[in-house]
Amino acid sequence: xxxxxxxxxxxxxxxxxxxxxxxxxxxxxxxxxxxxxxxxxxxxxxxxxxxxxxxxxxxxxxxxxxxxxxxxxxxxxxxxxxxxxxxxxxxxxxxxxxxxxxxxxxxxxxxxxxxxxxxxxxxxxxxxxxxxxxxxxxxxxxxxxxxxxxxxxxxxxxxxxxxxxxxxxxxxxxxxxxxxxxxxxxxxxxxxxxxxxxxxxxxxxxxxxxxxxxxxxxxxxxxxxxxxxxxxxxxxxxxxxxxxxxxxxxxxxxxxxxxxxxxxxxxxxxxxxxxxxxxxxxxxxxxxxxxxxxxxxxxxxxxxxxxxxxxxxxxx
Amino acid sequence: xxxxxxxxxxxxxxxxxxxxxxxxxxxxxxxxxxxxxxxxxxxxxxxxxxxxxxxxxxxxxxxxxxxxxxxxxxxxxxxxxxxxxxxxxxxxxxxxxxxxxxxxxxxxxxxxxxxxxxxxxxxxxxxxxxxxxxxxxxxxxxxxxxxxxxxxxxxxxxxxxxxxxxxxxxxxxxxxxxxxxxxxxxxxxxxxxxxxxxxxxxxxxxxxxxxxxxxxxxxxxxxxxxxxxxxxxxxxxxxxxxxxxxxxxxxxxxxxxxxxxxxxxxxxxxxxxxxxxxxxxxxxxxxxxxxxxxxxxxxxxxxxxxxxxxxxxxxxxxxxxxxxxxxxxxxxxxxxxxxxxxxxxxxxxxxx
Numbered sequence: 001x002x003x004x005x006x007x008x009x010x011x012x013x014x015x016x017x018x019x020x021x022x023x024x025x026x027x028x029x030x031x032x033x034x035x036x037x038x039x040x041x042x043x044x045x046x047x048x049x050x051x052x053x054x055x056x057x058x059x060x061x062x063x064x065x066x067x068x069x070x071x072x073x074x075x076x077x078x079x080x081x082x083x084x085x086x087x088x089x090x091x092x093x094x095x096x097x098x099x100x101x102x103x104x105x106x107x108x109x110x111x112x113x114x115x116x117x118x119x120x121x122x123x124x125x126x127x128x129x130x131x132x133x134x135x136x137x138x139x140x141x142x143x144x145x146x147x148x149x150x151x152x153x154x155x156x157x158x159x160x161x162x163x164x165x166x167x168x169x170x171x172x173x174x175x176x177x178x179x180x181x182x183x184x185x186x187x188x189x190x191x192x193x194x195x196x197x198x199x200x201x202x203x204x205x206x207x208x209x210x211x212x213x214x215x216x217x218x219x220x221x222x223x224x225x226x227x228x229x230x231x232x233x234x235x236x237x238x239x240x241x242x243x244x245x246x247x248x249x250x251x252x253x254x255x256x257x258x259x260x261x262x263x264x265x266x267x268x269x270x271x272x273x274x275x276x277x278x279x280x281x282x283x284x285x286x287x288x289x290x291x292x293x294x295x296x297x298x299x300x301x302x303x304x305x306x307x308x309x310x311x312x313x314x315x316x
Numbered sequence: 317x318x319x320x321x322x323x324x325x326x327x328x329x330x331x332x333x334x335x336x337x338x339x340x341x342x343x344x345x346x347x348x349x350x351x352x353x354x355x356x357x358x359x360x361x362x363x364x365x366x367x368x369x370x371x372x373x374x375x376x377x378x379x380x381x382x383x384x385x386x387x388x389x390x391x392x393x394x395x396x397x398x399x400x401x402x403x404x405x406x407x408x409x410x411x412x413x414x415x416x417x418x419x420x421x422x423x424x425x426x427x428x429x430x431x432x433x434x435x436x437x438x439x440x441x442x443x444x445x446x447x448x449x450x451x452x453x454x455x456x457x458x459x460x461x462x463x464x465x466x467x468x469x470x471x472x473x474x475x476x477x478x479x480x481x482x483x484x485x486x487x488x489x490x491x492x493x494x495x496x497x498x499x500x501x502x503x504x505x506x507x508x509x510x511x512x513x514x515x516x517x518x519x520x521x522x523x524x525x526x527x528x529x530x531x532x533x534x535x536x537x538x539x540x541x542x543x544x545x546x547x548x549x550x551x552x553x554x555x556x557x558x559x560x561x562x563x564x565x566x567x568x569x570x571x572x573x574x575x576x577x578x579x580x581x582x583x584x585x586x587x588x589x590x591x592x593x594x595x596x597x598x599x600x601x602x603x604x605x606x607x608x609x610x611x612x613x614x615x616x617x618x619x620x621x622x623x624x625x626x627x628x629x630x631x632x633x634x635x636x637x638x639x640x641x642x643x644x645x646x647x648x649x650x651x652x653x654x655x656x657x658x659x660x661x662x663x664x665x666x667x668x
Contacts (some may be wrong), residue, residue, distance in 0.1 A: 041463075047646075091321065093653045096402055096463050100600055101653060105646025108639055109350075115637035116354050232471050239468055278478035285468045285475075292460045310321065 008143050010267065015147025017263030018256060019155055020221060024049070025255040026158040027213030028237035030165050031206035033248055035081075036241055037169060038202035039182040039304040040088055043099025046234030047106030048080045048207055049214035054110040056215025057225040058117060061127050069127075070154070070215050077211020078204045080106055085200040092308030103234075111227055129223040130154065152220045154212070161209070166248045178202060182302035185309040195309050210234070239288035242295055246302060258284045324662040331659060336605055336612060339652040340619055346651070347644050356636040368629020369622040375629070377511040381583070383621035384520040385410070385592070388575035389599025390606060390613040391520075391527050396448075396568035398531070398608050400544040401561050405451060405466030406572040407596025408473035409444035413573025414580045415477055416443035418485060418587040421498030421580070429501035436502050437519070437577055444573015445566040447473065452565030456558040470596065474589075481587060495587040504582035516578030523571060527610040530567075540564050572596060601649040607656075620645065 028045055035042040042048075052073035060069030080102060087098035118125055130152050139149035169175040177198055180188040185195045213233075218225050236258055244251030265280040295301065344362075351361045369379045389406040396403035403409075416439045424432050451469060454460035480486075481493035488496070504515040531537040539560045542550040551557045579591050602620055606612030627641035 043463075043467075087650060087653065091654065091657055093657055096404070097600070097604060097653060098650070100404070100597070101646055101649035103646075104597065104601065104649060105643065108642025108644075108646050111639040112350060112354075112637050112643050115639055232474075235467055235471065238464060242464060276479040276482055278475040278482065282472055282475040282479075285472045289454070289460070289465055289468055289472075292465060293454065293458050 012143050012145075012147050014260070014263050014267055015144055016150065017147075017266065018259040019147060019151055020259070021262040022252075022255040022259030023152070023155045023158050024213040024216045024221070024233055025237050025240060025258055026162065026252050027154075027209045027216065028234055029240045029244070029251040029255050030158075030161055030248055031077075031209030031213070032237050032241045033169075033244075033246055033251055034165065034178070034202045034206040034209070036246060036305055037182045037302055038178050038199045039185065039302055039307065039309070040084070040199055040203055041095045041099065041238075041306055042081070042084055042102075042203060042206060042210075043096060043238070044080060044084045044102025044106065044207075045099075045210050045237060046230060046232070047103030047110070048077050048210040049217075049230045049234045050110045051080060051106040052077050052211030052214030053218040053229050054114050054214075054225055055211070057127060057218040058113070060219055061125060066127070066130055066219050069219055070212055073211040073215035074208040075211070077207035077209070077214075079207070080211075081203040081205070081207020082200065084207070085203040088308065089196055089199045089203070092310050095306050095308070114225055124224045124226065126223045127219065130220040152216070154216050154220055162248050162252050169248065179302075182304055185304055185307075189309075199309075210237075213237075236284060239285065239291075242301075243288050243291040245295065254284075254288075257287070320664045320666045321657075321661045322664045323660065327659050332607060332609075335655050335659060336607060336616065336652065339605065339648065339655045342651050342655070343644060343648040346647055347640070350640055350643050351634075351636055354634075354636040354640070356630070356634040361630050361634045361636055364630040364633045365626040366622065367626070368633075369626035374511060375625060377508055377513040379618070379621045379625045380517050381512045381514070382625050383617045384514075384517045384578055385575040385595045386598055386602055386620050387520040387614060387617040388523060388571050388578070389595050390602030390617045391523055391610060392444075392568045392571035392575070393599040394603035394606060394608040394610065394613050395527055395530075395540070395571065396564055397603055398544050399540045399561060399564045400547070401452065401455070401564050401568065402463045403448060403451075403466050403565065403568050404463055404600065405448060405469050405569075405596070406575075406599045407592060407594065408466070408470035409447045409569040409572035410576040410579075410592050410596050411470075411473045411477055412447040412569075413440035413444040413576030414587060414591050415473075415480065415576070416440050416573070417502070417577040417580045418495050418498065421502035422485075422496050424502065425499055427501075432499070432501035433504070433581070436581060437574065440573045440577030441570040442573070444576065445568075445570035448565040448569025448572070449562065452562050456561050477587070478589065481589065485587065487586070493589050497586045498581065502581055503585060504578065506582075512583065514578070514582035516574075516582045519574060519578070521614075523574070524610045524614050527571075531610065536560070536563065572599070598645060601645055604656075605648060605652045620648075 028049060032042060032045055055076045056069040056073035059072040060066045084102050087093045088095045132150050133153055135149040139145045177193045181193060181195050181198045189195050217229050240251045240254035243254040261280055261283055265277040348358055368375060370376050392406045393403055417436045420436050420439050451462050451465040454465050455462045485495045487494055507513050539555045542555055543557050543560045547557055575595060584591055602613055602616045605616035623644050624641045627638050630636055631638040
């Protein structure tokens with residue numbers, strides 16, 4: 001048994017599975033980081049991902065174009081991000097409750113539209129999903145090559161987004177504005193940064209990433225839409241943001257750990273090892289709670305997270 | 317010219333009753349959009365929505381059956397939110413209650429039968445309460461954000477339940493993740509013939525009274541509110557705020573646990589993975605719509621169970637997908653939030 005696990009094919013397969021399982025969580029985590037860095041906790045994530053998954057699937061099956069499906073999933077994610085911005089930023093409502101409202105609403109809407117369009121067939125409709133793209137040379141590296149470089153295009157995009165968003169946040173003027181808005185909106189306002197606009201744009205852009213993360217699940221990871229297709233991955237992303245200290249690279253690391261555990265439990269079961277996959281899947285949540293304990297002692301959380309900003313309240 | 321949101325004078329007391337009603341009416345009106353998109357005839361759809369929930373004896377009683385878990389999780393969330401303990405974890409606490417009820421309901425064969433049900437109920441309450449106690453300890457002792465910890469613990473509980481249902485609690489000989497059936501003495505009595513109207517509904521209604529009493533007539537209720545209004549002031553005022561939060565969590569989780577006991581001992585009789593279709597999350601909406609007041613929660617849970625039960629008849633008669641119930645829930649929450657905002661603020665037109 002142990003020798004099987006140490007075999008090159010097993011490890012290579014595990015790396016591939018880890019990358020695949022991590023992809024939607026990387027998208028969602030990056031989207032959530034954008035929102036939270038600007039000071040808004042977006043608990044609408046789970047619903048936005050489900051809506052993205054449904055939209056991507058529906059549009060792809062109707063138009064025959066997978067990429068058009070992905071694009072529409074991003075647009076729907078943006079629309080829901082805008083709705084979140086309207087409630088939590090423009091009206092300044094409780095971020096917790098507006099986010100949960102978005103999740104309930106978007107999840108309900110996704111199932112509603114799916115049922116409306118497809119009815120309830122005995123065999124769920126399927127789409128011809130994305131194929132993996134092999135990168136020449138790199139994919140021939142022993143052991144790690146096939147896992148890392150024979151992946152879906154969306155997975156590569158997720159990987160490129162990690163440094164892109166890091167650079168955006170830490171190296172650009174825009175990133176400085178976003179972080180200032182998240183840390184101290186009064187200061188940001190004083191130096192002429194539009195707090196409401198910045199938060200809105202971050203929620204909209206973040207929503208696009210969440211939508212695409214959802215679409216990955218129905219267009220690449222699977223080829224159909226099931227009601228529990230997201231299965232709490234949005235909440236995992238919320239956890240990974242904290243686990244990763246609001247940093248895109250560390251958050252991605254968390255997503256990889258999650259993907260690895262997810263891939264490992266499937267594979268160990270495949271080998272006939274009798275273990276409870278439920279105990280396995282519990283680990284990321286427990287790890288995050290431990291991370292929460294250590295985070296609460298540090299000041300890495302954006303200082304104005306959860307605080308609505310109203311100009312009138314300035315100085316009061 | 318632009319719009320600004322500014323503080324307003326406090327509204328009179330009647331507004332606290334009128335506003336939720338207005339939110340419900342607005343939600344029902346806006347529900348016309350998805351109904352029309354789905355091609356449902358408007359009046360026919362509304363008719364069957366209400367007829368399906370209230371029109372026949374069986375359906376009316378079924379609406380109460382559906383309302384009881386919603387009422388308990390709604391109360392659980394409302395009681396926690398009142399102290400600003402952000403308990404998003406009613407779902408996990410409900411499952412903890414159902415799990416405890418299952419474990420005891422299967423194994424308490426040696427106990428005199430009149431003692432079985434009270435034991436199961438108390439155990440379910442304690443299991444839910446303890447599951448809420450963990451994030452409360454994390455919040456008070458280690459300053460861990462309660463929203464995220466309660467949310468995550470829901471999934472931990474789902475996986476604990478999964479591990480047990482594929483392990484020690486699995487029905488012998490079954491390959492499905494389900495437990496054996498609980499013994500007869502652990503089942504809730506049915507109170508009306510030819511219906512599923514069970515003891516748990518009375519327990520839920522009793523809980524409304526108890527929470528109302530705690531809120532309005534006890535020192536603890538006063539302290540719970542004081543902690544919610546201003547934690548620091550409460551502490552300076554000599555209230556042991558940490559103790560208040562811990563007790564609040566225990567009661568809140570316990571109420572959600574009772575919802576789990578009810579679903580198990582009155583309806584399912586055996587534990588299955590999808591014992592709750594998200595009652596814990598609906599509880600958040602219900603608590604908000606009920607303005608965190610126990611009587612408000614009673615009415616909002618009835619409103620939601622009408623929507624959920626009625627949507628099935630509406631769906632059968634008009635072809636509008638049954639998931640309209642979820643869409644309406646989400647809309648109701650957002651509309652109520654916006655309406656509540658305008659009890660404290662008003663829109664002012666600013667000319668530049």
